[in-house]
Amino acid sequence: MSDIQAAVAKLYNTYPFPPDPLSDAPPPGYNWRWTWVAAHSFCTGRSPAREDIQILDAGCGTGNGTDYLVHLNPQAQVTAIDLSAGALAVARERCRRSGADRVTFRQMPLEEAALKLPGEFDLINCVGVLHHLPDPIAGIQSIAQKLAPGGLMHIFVYAALGRWEIQLMQEAIALLQGNKRGDYTDGVAVGRDIFATLPEQNPLVQREKERWSGENRRDECFADMYVHPQEVDYTIQSLFELIDASGLEFVGFSNPQFWQLERLLGPSSDLMARGQALVERDRYRLIELLDPKSVTHYEFFLARPPFTPTDWADxxxxxxxxxxxxxxxxxxxxxxxxxxxxxxxxxxxxxxxxxxxxxxxxxxxxxxxxxxxxxxxxxxxxxxxxxxxx
Known part of the structure; x- marks a missing residue:
């Protein structure tokens, strides 16, 4: 295990994440991105040919997503892997209590999935993980090798432009910790003291209040956001470098309405014409440049060919x-x-x-x-x- 992997494991052993409460019932509601039929229809336009599939939750943490994946896909078998023994212990207990019994947990780094996991998976879920790896490209290439032909991969990674204040606070906390950096309880204490001490009109305080304070009431969330030992934040250019390195096909963002140029430039026919003339990736870059604070993360699907979308025009x-x-x-x-x-x-x-x-x-x-x-x-x-x- 590398030094970075060990530091990340220590963080999540100290503060298992996410800290969602355990329940004796299935998780409430749904997340369509974790529902095979819904995700397949979104990506291809069609219902899948079969629902008795294999799912990999790559970097499951405390198992919140794993719990949904099991309950939302009643014919699927789920494998969940994570680096942190502490997080996996919570995940096992979460799924035991909710009755999510079609899941196998394995402790391993994401980068070792290609070598250590048998078989292939029809759906791979990788949320909030790649940006914490020492080498995200090695990580995505590892799990991409486990994606079956025609399979889908759902990914969530951080964006740089909408997390500017987090980057600044991370560095400020690290400076004030000095040689205590890596003591995550101290980092949380320092960070909370900073927010309590800064003037109310300070932009970091204002951004925390308007965007993050609700989820950061829990120390687990605060630590994950502000004292994480490893984080890579992306822009459209670096995001597509990661995607290209996977060898998979980019299907699209799972919030396509946000990535419509009409939302920002629709009133100007000239600007719309200029924007539509750009290649797809440049259009995405233009949108994030024009609405930077809104881009806190990218959530998207990749596919392994054969991949043939249907638009039902016939x-x-x-x-x-x-x-x-x-x-x-x-x-x-x-x-x-x-x-x-x-x-x-x-x-x-x-x-x-x-x-x-x-x-x-x-x-x-x-x-x-x-x-x-x-x-x-x-x-x-x-x-x-x-x-x-x-």
Whole structure:
């Protein structure tokens, strides 16, 4: 184990993260990014051919995501790995108490997954991990080797522009700790004392209050944010260097609305034309330059070919598809419900009737023949991620 890996393990043994409470029930709600059917439909446009899949939670921490992955994918087998013995102990207990019994835990560095883990995985979840490795490229290459053909990888890493104040506070705490750096309880105490002492109008204090203070009430979160021994923050350029090194195909960001140029430059037809002429990566860079404080992280999907997205533009193909309800809906059945991003959706009577008829057996063609339903409505329900098509 390298010095950096040992320091990271020590942090999470001291402050197991995330500190979500344990429960004797399944975790509440859903995260569609951790739901195989939802993630597959988002990335490819289609329902997956099978749901009895293998999932890897690469860097599981205390198992919050692992718990969701097991409960949201009832036919899947889950493997969860992490560097920290302390975090893994919490993860095991979390899943034991919630009844998440289709999971195997292994203690190992992410970089050793390619050598030590048997088999391949259809879905790999790697949230909040790569940016803490001594060599993130080695880490992503290791887990990329475990992704099955046609498989998906979900990744979350930090962004530099929206975390400027965190970088400054990390350095300030380290300077004041001096030779006590690496004593994480001391680092938390120093950091909290700084925030309590600085003038209220100080920009670091203001940013902490408006953006981070809610989650930083817990020392585990404060330590993860401000006294972490290893952190790599990305920009679009360095992010795509990481992605290119993986050898996988970039599918897209999981918050695509944010990455639409129209959101920022829509009122100017000239600027929009100039922006649309840029290659995709330069358009993403332009967006983060124009809205830097909002980019605190990047969350995205990669895929291993064969990867063939479907847009359902062909009427014959759509008529033959079998629709079913999206697995991440809250409030159904109702004319008012929440979609997979917990956004409130108001359905028309016709849309409600269409969703109610989606039994996973009838084709779109059969539904169109029996309901006051047209293909435009089906496509709209699919784009709103209220149904999936297969």
């Amino acid at each position: 009427d014959a193909e759509l008529l033959a598809a079998v629709p079913r309800l999206h697995p991440c809906l809250h409030g159904w059945p109702s004319l008012s419900l929440f979609n997979d991003d917990y956004e409130l959706i108001q359905l028309s009577d016709a849309e409600f009737a269409a969703l109610e008829a989606c039994d996973g057996e009838q084709s779109v063609g059969q539904l169109v023949a029996s309901l006051p339903l047209d293909l435009a409505t089906v496509r709209q329900l699919w784009r709103q991620r209220l149904l999936v098509l297969g």
